[in-house]
Amino acid sequence: MQEIKNDVLRQQLIKKSEYNDRFSIDVMHETRLFRIVAGDYIVREGHQPMYLFYLARGRAKLYATLANGRVSLIDFFSAPCFIGEIELLDQHHEPRAVQALEECWCLALPMKSFRSPLLNDTLFLRNLSIALSQKNYRNIVSLTQNQSFPLENRLAAFILLTQHCDIYHEKHTQAAEYMGVSYRHLLYVIAQFTRDGVLEKQKGGYVIRDKKALTALAQEMEPEHRTAQGA
Known part of the structure; x- marks a missing residue:
């Protein structure tokens, strides 16, 4: 993962992904831009993420290593979506691995300094609730398809x-x-x-x-x- 110091590109991704519409607080000046090559990790398993990521471009997969050593695929993410939101809501949640399937571009906010402001931002929480419900619905559809x-x-x-x-x-x-x-x-x-x-x-x-x-x-x-x- 590489932080990219390119404000023009950062602004383009912010606008195209409607990132700023997810918040009612001012996050623009603290938002960083990261590039993740295919196969690299956005979040490493067992390591609390330092940032709340917003996948602005690309696709990634979520997986976990089970107690017997087997690796289990859990879900797939496509832009735009948040990554690390569960860890933001629950600091004791055991992070799962999120790996880039292709080149990914993520906007990111420092988790430590923004946890409290974000958890008090009603617009952000509303958008997060909608996103989580959509993920849950997608998983239900996937389960139904597996059976049908x-x-x-x-x-x-x-x-x-x-x-x-x-x-x-x-x-x-x-x-x-x-x-x-x-x-x-x-x-x-x-x-x-x-x-x-x-x-x-x-x-x-x-x-x-x-x-x-x-x-x-x-x-x-x-x-x-x-x-x-x-x-």
């Missing part, structure tokens, strides 16, 4: 969500656990995608050769698609 759709559809959406520069390289064990399927079933569908020319195996991952096919499979789970079919 074939793995082909869900894996297509997962690949599109986690790919970087058209390369998919998530660990099979973590992907299988996240989607609630067996390791063998996951490998079977990936092999099917490879045979169909949708994916091409390479060292360290898979190249997406037919993004249109993956997108079509993923869109079959969208409510708009099902409504159109019903009509």
